[in-house]
Each structure stands twice: as C-alpha cells, then as structure tokens.
Amino acid sequence: MILFFALAIVLVASAIVTIVQKSPVYSVVSLLVNFIALAAMYFTLNAEFIGVIQIVVYTGAILVLFVFVIALLSSGIGPFSEGPDRLPKILVPALVATLAAFGFLTYGLTRVPLGTLPAHVTTSTVGDVGKANVFGSVGDFGAALFTTHLLPFEVTAFILMVAVIGVVVLGSDATIAPTHGTHVPKKKSRERESIVKAAK
Amino acid sequence: MTVAHVLDLLNTVPWWLVVTVKAVIVLVIVQTVFAYSMLFERKIMAWMQLRPGPNRVGPWGLMQPAADAAKMLFKEDLTPKTADPIIYKLAPFISLICAMGAFAVIPFSESSAGIWGVADVNAGILVIFAITSIGVYGISLAGWASGSKFPLLGAVRSTAQMISYELAMTMSVIGVLILAGTTSLSGIVHAQAKVWYIIPQIFGFAIYIITAVAETNRAPFDLVEAETELVGGFHTEYSGLRFGLFFIAEYLNMITVACIATLLFLGGWNAPFGLTIVPGLIWFVLKAGLFIFMYIWLRTTLPRLRYDRLMNFGWKFLLPAATLNLMVTAAIVAVLG
Amino acid sequence: MNPYAPVGIFLGVAFLFAVAFSIVPGLAAKKKPNDTKAEAYECGVEPTSDVSGRFPVRFYIVAMLFVIFDVEAASFYPWAVQMHALRTFGLLEMIVFVVVLGIGYAYVWRKGGFQWR
Numbered sequence: 001m002i003l004f005f006a007l008a009i010v011l012v013a014s015a016i017v018t019i020v021q022k023s024p025v026y027s028v029v030s031l032l033v034n035f036i037a038l039a040a041m042y043f044t045l046n047a048e049f050i051g052v053i054q055i056v057v058y059t060g061a062i063l064v065l066f067v068f069v070i071a072l073l074s075s076g077i078g079p080f081s082e083g084p085d086r087l088p089k090i091l092v093p094a095l096v097a098t099l100a101a102f103g104f105l106t107y108g109l110t111r112v113p114l115g116t117l118p119a120h121v122t123t124s125t126v127g128d129v130g131k132a133n134v135f136g137s138v139g140d141f142g143a144a145l146f147t148t149h150l151l152p153f154e155v156t157a158f159i160l161m162v163a164v165i166g167v168v169v170l171g172s173d174a175t176i177a178p179t180h181g182t183h184v185p186k187k188k189s190r191e192r193e194s195i196v197k198a199a200k
Numbered sequence: 201m202t203v204a205h206v207l208d209l210l211n212t213v214p215w216w217l218v219v220t221v222k223a224v225i226v227l228v229i230v231q232t233v234f235a236y237s238m239l240f241e242r243k244i245m246a247w248m249q250l251r252p253g254p255n256r257v258g259p260w261g262l263m264q265p266a267a268d269a270a271k272m273l274f275k276e277d278l279t280p281k282t283a284d285p286i287i288y289k290l291a292p293f294i295s296l297i298c299a300m301g302a303f304a305v306i307p308f309s310e311s312s313a314g315i316w317g318v319a320d321v322n323a324g325i326l327v328i329f330a331i332t333s334i335g336v337y338g339i340s341l342a343g344w345a346s347g348s349k350f351p352l353l354g355a356v357r358s359t360a361q362m363i364s365y366e367l368a369m370t371m372s373v374i375g376v377l378i379l380a381g382t383t384s385l386s387g388i389v390h391a392q393a394k395v396w397y398i399i400p401q402i403f404g405f406a407i408y409i410i411t412a413v414a415e416t417n418r419a420p421f422d423l424v425e426a427e428t429e430l431v432g433g434f435h436t437e438y439s440g441l442r443f444g445l446f447f448i449a450e451y452l453n454m455i456t457v458a459c460i461a462t463l464l465f466l467g468g469w470n471a472p473f474g475l476t477i478v479p480g481l482i483w484f485v486l487k488a489g490l491f492i493f494m495y496i497w498l499r500t501t502l503p504r505l506r507y508d509r510l511m512n513f514g515w516k517f518l519l520p521a522a523t524l525n526l527m528v529t530a531a532i533v534a535v536l537g
Numbered sequence: 538m539n540p541y542a543p544v545g546i547f548l549g550v551a552f553l554f555a556v557a558f559s560i561v562p563g564l565a566a567k568k569k570p571n572d573t574k575a576e577a578y579e580c581g582v583e584p585t586s587d588v589s590g591r592f593p594v595r596f597y598i599v600a601m602l603f604v605i606f607d608v609e610a611a612s613f614y615p616w617a618v619q620m621h622a623l624r625t626f627g628l629l630e631m632i633v634f635v636v637v638l639g640i641g642y643a644y645v646w647r648k649g650g651f652q653w654r
Contacts, residue, residue, distance in 0.1 A: 142615030
C-alpha cells in the first residue's frame with residue numbers, strides 16, 4: 001500500500017513536470033520516469049505482461065521516436081522559442097475532461113467488485129513460475145488473446161498495416177525516391193555527374 | 201554445520217535482506233567479470249595479432265584492470281560548456297543501471313534449494329528485454345546532451361542501429377519460446393534437459409548472435425564509435441569515470457547477451473554428454489565465456505560494415521528471416537505437438 | 538511476496554552502485570578547469586559552428602517503422618507461449634496476422650522505405 005502511494009506520487013509528479021517543463025528533452029526524461037513508474041505499478045498488481053509491454057513498447061519504442069524528433073529538430077541546447085501561453089484558454093475544458101474521466105472511472109470501479117478473480121486463475125507466487133494459468137502472466141494473456149479476443153487481435157494487424165503504409169506515404173514526399181519508375185533521385189544523378197567528371 | 205543448517209538459518213533472515221545481500225554479491229562478481237573480460241579481450245587480441253599484450257602490471261598483466269580503474273579514477277571529469285549539465289550526467293547513469301539491472305533475473309545455476317540467482321520470475325526473458333531496451337536512452341541522451349557534433353551523429357546512428365536490430369533479435373528468440381512454452385528463464389533451461397535448442401533453432405541462434413553483436417555495438421557493427429569518422433561516437437565528450445560508466449555498461453551488455461544465449465540456446469547449466477560431475481555453474485560460465493571469446497574473435501577478424509549495408513541487412517534480411525524461422529517452428533509444433 | 542520485488546530491490550542496489558561510481562571520482566579526481574578544456578571536441582580546432590542542422594528523414598522513418606513492428610513483435614510473446622495449447626488454430630491465426638503485416642512490409646520495401654543511401 002505504501003508502495004502504491006509512493007508510485008502514485010511519482011506518477012503524478014512526473015506527469016506534471018512533463019507538462020510544465022519548457023525544455024522538450026526534460027519533458028521526455030520525466031515522461032520516461034512516468035512510464036517506468038507505471039510499469040512498476042503494473043508489476044505490483046501482478047500484471048507482469050502488461051508491465052513488460054508498457055516498458056518495451058512505450059519507453060523502448062514510442063519514446064525513442066520522441067527523443068529522435070526532439071534531439072534532431074532542436075539540436076541546439078535550450079528550450080524551443082516560446083509560443084503564446086495557451087494554458088488559460090484550455091484550462092476549463094481540461095478540468096471538465098478530467099472530472100468526466102474521474103467520474104467514469106469511479107462509476108466503473110463501483111460496478112466491478114474489487115479483489116475478485118476469474119475462477120480458473122490464481123495470483124502469482126514464487127512456486128508458480130512457468131505455469132500458464134497464473135493471473136496476468138504471459139500465458140494467461142495468450143490464452144485470452146488468442147481464443148476469446150481473437151477478432152480485436154486480427155483487426156490490430158490491419159491497423160498496424162495501415163500505420164506502416166502511412167509512415168511511408170508521409171515520409172516519402174520527395175525524400176524517398178521510388179526504386180522503380182522514371183524519377184531519378186537528385187543525389188544519384190549528382191553522384192553520376194561527378195563520376196563522369198572524374199572519368200574525364 | 202551442514203547445508204541444511206545454513207538453509208534453516210537463511211529462513212530466519214527476512215527475505216528482503218537475503219535479496220539485498222544476493223544483489224550485492226551478484227553485482228560485485230559481475231563487475232569483477234567485467235574487469236577481467238576486458239583484460240581477456242586485450243590478451244586474446246594481442247595473441248591473435250602476435251603481440252604479448254598487457255604484461256607489466258602483475259604476473260601476466262593480471263593486475264591491469266586495477267591499474268586501469270585507478271587511472272580512470274584520477275582523471276579529470278570534464279563537462280563541455282555547450283553541454284546540458286543535468287542530462288549529460290544522467291545519461292551514463294541510465295546506461296549503467298540498465299546494464300546491471302538485467303542480471304536481476306538471470307539464473308546462473310540450480311541446486312536443491314532453488315535457483316542461483318536473485319529472482320526467478322515468470323516473464324524472465326521479457327524483463328531482460330524491457331530493462332535493456334531502456335539502455336538506448338543512455339546513448340541517445342548522451343549524444344544530445346554533449347552539445348557537440350560527433351556525439352550527436354554517433355548517438356543518432358547508434359539509436360537507429362539498435363532499434364533496427366532489436367526487432368530481428370526479438371523475433372529470433374520467439375522460436376525458442378514456442379518450443380519451451382514459457383518465458384521463464386529457468387523454465388526454458390529445464391525444457392532443454394534432453395536437447396539444447398541450438399539444434400532445432402540453429403537459424404534462430406545464428407540470427408540472435410548477429411543481432412546481439414549489433415545490439416551491443418561491437419565490431420563489426422561498431423559504427424557508433426567508428427574512430428575514423430566519428431572520433432569516439434556518442435561518448436566523445438566524456439572523460440574520467442563518467443566515460444568509464446559507459447565502458448562498463450558496454451561490457452556488461454556483452455556479458456548479458458552471452459548469458460541469454462547460453463540460457464536460450466546452449467542449455468544453460470545443463471551438462472553436455474552427461475558430464476554431471478562438473479557443477480552446473482561451471483558449465484554456465486564456460487558456455488558464456490565461449491560467447492565472450494567469440495565477440496573478441498569477431499573483432500579481430502572482421503572489418504567494420506558500411507552503415508547503409510548494416511541497415512539494409514537488418515531490415516531486408518534478418519527481420520524476414522527471423523519471422524520465417526519462427527513461423528516454420530510454429531508449424532512444426534502445430535503438426536507434431 | 539510479489540515475485541518482482543527482488544527485481545526492484547536489485548535495481549535499487551544497482552542504482553546505489555552507480556551513485557558510488559560517480560561520487561568517488563568526484564572526490565579523487567583533480568579539477569583544473571579552463572576554457573579550452575570546456576570547448577566541444579572538434580579534432581583540436583575551435584568549434585566552427587553550433588550543433589544544428591538537419592538530419593535525413595530516413596532516421597525518423599526507421600524510428601516510426603520500429604514502433605509499429607515492435608507492437609507486432611510484442612503480440613508474438615503470448616502466442617508463442619501458448620503455441621502448444623493452440624496448435625493448428627494458433628498457427629492459422631498467426632499466419633493471417635503475419636500475412637496482413639507482410640503486405641505492409643512489402644509495400645515499404647517496394648517504395649524504397651528500407652533502402653538506405
């Protein structure tokens with residue numbers, strides 16, 4: 001319980017720092033802290049697979065993309081040039097949204113009896129290592145994902161495919177030359193010219 | 201006092217104290233292994249290049265790591281004025297903690313009392329991947345925070361390389377998970393009691409080894425610190441023990457990779473040819489040592505790759521090959537059970 | 538006891554080790570800073586320009602593709618562990634998944650998304 005509140009404080013504090021911080025890289029670092037604390041909280045709740053995926057996907061992949069963009073776009077040290085302060089304008093809608101989310105969460109939590117688990121699973125203890133029917137374990141997750149929740153899983157494949165295509169379409173504007181077709185990339189022709197010159 | 205007495209005594213000590221002491225022991229041993237694998241590397245490289253290698257400090261240069269550490273300790277710790285001071289100091293920290301953290305879940309051997317290791321968790325291999333995947337921040341933040349050109353270039357290159365090869369590495373390991381049916385490291389070793397997975401998963405093993413070398417930024421994939429073009433790569437600006445932290449992290453990552461390869465493909469502490477008279481821990485160390493040797497061998501043998509070839513190889517060959525390998529494995533398991 | 542508690546303790550000890558490693562040299566190393574030493578390293582000459590400039594969009598594309606394929610790889614873990622129970626059914630499910638993503642992969646390849654120049 002103490003651990004829960006300690007993690008909760010870290011979570012909220014790092015989230016606030018992420019928003020308030022002027023320098024984008026500091027924001028990323030505090031977001032990193034936030035993600036890791038969230039993963040730690042999943043682990044305390046026996047949700048080991050979600051905890052691992054939280055780290056592998058969010059901190060190991062998505063946040064790396066953020067670091068890339070920030071480090072490369074604003075290579076110079078220091079904050080971005082300051083824009084207009086938009087906080088006053090969005091304060092009221094943000095508060096309403098937060099309260100609504102909190103309300104839904106409270107409603108949901110009162111509907112589900114806490115501390116109960118489906119009959120076929122047990123919570124993880126040291127002796128259970130490797131068994132599939134431990135609540136929150138990788139095996140339990142797989143059993144659920146590939147039987148009862150199969151359709152969402154396959155739909156995910158389509159969403160990911162669309163995302164892949166989106167990346168290429170967005171990134172291909174004049175920077176990725178098609179490997180086939182008539183358009184000859186600029187750099188290549190320049191290289192060719194220099195080779196021709198050198199040959200002469 | 202017999203073993204049983206010791207175990208009884210251990211049961212009276214609070215578990216967290218036992219874990220803390222274990223953690224300290226493991227970390228001290230791992231640091232020692234790091235120091236001597238560095239010496240090992242220099243010696244082996246020297247012999248391969250027909251040189252004597254370090255031989256002045258102590259007999260056969262055995263005190264060389266201590267001399268190196270003392271030298272590093274007294275070096276001035278510089279921070280460039282263009283650097284971001286906080287993140288500049290934070291980056292080597294992240295690298296080192298992630299490199300050390302991976303050892304939390306590695307089982308080194310087994311006895312009647314349980315696992316020789318700190319923790320034996322259900323999602324062992326995934327926890328290692330999770331912890332090491334945070335290590336990439338050490339490199340990218342170091343490159344950015346230095347406020348200098350070479351580190352930034354080196355960090356960008358290395359991050360792109362690491363994330364590209366991480367995919368193929370993940371896929372190459374999944375074949376083993378299919379065969380073992382568990383993500384627990386001790387469970388995977390138990391599943392290899394009859395046959396080591398290097399035999400059914402020879403392709404997965406080959407892909408794992410290649411990607412692991414790339415992941416740890418070692419030759420021939422050490423474009424990160426290509427001296428001829430990038431000076432020192434992401435740690436160009438670092439000096440003194442702060443540079444040392446990156447150096448330790450690199451070697452610890454090598455050792456982690458060697459341990460994972462041993463656990464997943466070489467049967468962990470299982471004895472080959474029924475030679476159970478030799479303890480499992482010795483077998484584990486020998487097998488992992490083989491991988492460290494392979495790293496050094498690769499470094500002295502192969503020239504550095506060109507960056508475009510490296511990226512093409514990762515995305516166009518290793519990733520599809522690893523996926524094909526795991527689908528074929530799955531098909532065989534589905535048919536034969 | 539949560540099975541992950543030892544991992545947490547281990548990380549804490551590792552943190553203390555790292556702190557010790559960075560405090561000790563602060564006490565032992567001599568400090569004689571000067572302006573030249575604090576300059577960013579550029580092979581001996583004074584830095585010619587600030588660290589700025591643009592990077593090829595290729596790096597961003599690689600990072601974005603990695604995010605997508607990493608999510609894909611993450612969904613392989615629970616499947617792999619359950620493969621012995623799912624048998625042919627699981628294989629068919631995953632073939633559909635891989636084929637759909639393979640279309641995306643083939644598209645990127647054909648558009649030159651993996652081509653590094």
